[in-house]
Structures are given as C-alpha cells and as structure tokens.
Amino acid sequence: MRALVQRVSEARVTVSGAVIGEIGPGLMILVCAMAGDGEAEAEKLAAKIAKLRIFRDDEGRMNRSVTDVKGAALVVSQFTLAADTSRGNRPGFSDAASPEEGERLYEHFAAALQAQGIPIATGRFGADMAVSLVNDGPVTIWMET
Incomplete structure (x- = not known):
C-alpha cells in the first residue's frame, strides 16, 4: 500500500458541496x-503511521506521534498514487488494486488505524471529492509497504 501523509492543523473532504469528513489537528x-496488497499490508501501514513521530514535542522537535498528541486522521482513497509515469506523458494505473479490492483494503486500513486509538474521518471511495487542508510545517511524508 502507498500513502501520502501530511501533518495538518485541519482538513476536510466534500462531495457535491457537502462536508462528509473533517478533522482538526x-x-x-x-x-x-x-x-x-492484502490486509497485512493495510495493518502494517496503519501501525507505522500511528507511531510516526512527526509532531512537535515541548522543545519543538518532531518527537510525538498522532496518538501522543491525541490528533485525528482524515483518510481519503486516492488511486492516482499508483501512477506510473515512466513512459510518455499520460500516467498508467495498472499497478493499482482493482476497484473492488482497493475499496476493501481502504476500509480495512481506516479500521486498522481507528483500532490504534486514532479518531478518523473518511472520504467516499470512488467519489469525485474536494479535499482541503492546512498543512502544518509543512510536513509531508511518502510511505509504502
């Protein structure tokens, strides 16, 4: 599985103008x-993200996890992270899981993250979503299993 993780002060996702998920810090x-990919990859990625120390401690160092700071997570599916741009100018997505498997693993990942004690909000799989966020830092990290 692949993930792009951003430390945020707030984030929200809307579908057809309606907010369907939002978080604060x-x-x-x-x-x-x-x-x-299978459930093992989803669980491994969720556990790694839950422990990722990218939040500031009292001395301003990135030493705390989202769990430590009692933060939340907004989880949004994005198959375009599977883009292959090695040939031509149009990305290919053949490395992505099938839509059915992708949705199942997306939901499993979100549940695994929630099982780590992190409050979550989600987008809607396969929907045309508008995502807005305030990146804190900015801190953006690419991860894969």
Whole structure:
C-alpha cells in the first residue's frame, strides 16, 4: 500500500458541496492499495503511521506521534498514487488494486488505524471529492509497504 501523509492543523473532504469528513489537528492520509496488497499490508501501514513521530514535542522537535498528541486522521482513497509515469506523458494505473479490492483494503486500513486509538474521518471511495487542508510545517511524508 502507498500513502501520502501530511501533518495538518485541519482538513476536510466534500462531495457535491457537502462536508462528509473533517478533522482538526492531526494527519491527512491519502491512501492507495496496490495490486497484490492484502490486509497485512493495510495493518502494517496503519501501525507505522500511528507511531510516526512527526509532531512537535515541548522543545519543538518532531518527537510525538498522532496518538501522543491525541490528533485525528482524515483518510481519503486516492488511486492516482499508483501512477506510473515512466513512459510518455499520460500516467498508467495498472499497478493499482482493482476497484473492488482497493475499496476493501481502504476500509480495512481506516479500521486498522481507528483500532490504534486514532479518531478518523473518511472520504467516499470512488467519489469525485474536494479535499482541503492546512498543512502544518509543512510536513509531508511518502510511505509504502
């Protein structure tokens, strides 16, 4: 699985003008299941993100996790993280999991993250979403299993 993780002071996702998920301080996580991924990869990625120390401690160092700071996570599916741009100018997405498997693993990832004690909000799989956020830092980290 692949994820783009951003430390945010706030984030929200809307569909057809209606807010369907929003958080205050925490993590904005764009996530994509790749072909061949399974539940083990979703759980491994969720556990790694839950422990990722990218929040400031009292001395201003990145030493705290989202769990430590009692932050939340907005989890949004984004199959375009599977983009292959090695040939030509049009990205290919054949490395992404099938839509059915992608949705199942997206939901499993969100549940695994919530099981780590992190309050979550989500987007809507396959929907045309508008995502807005205030990146804190900015801190943006690319992760994959």
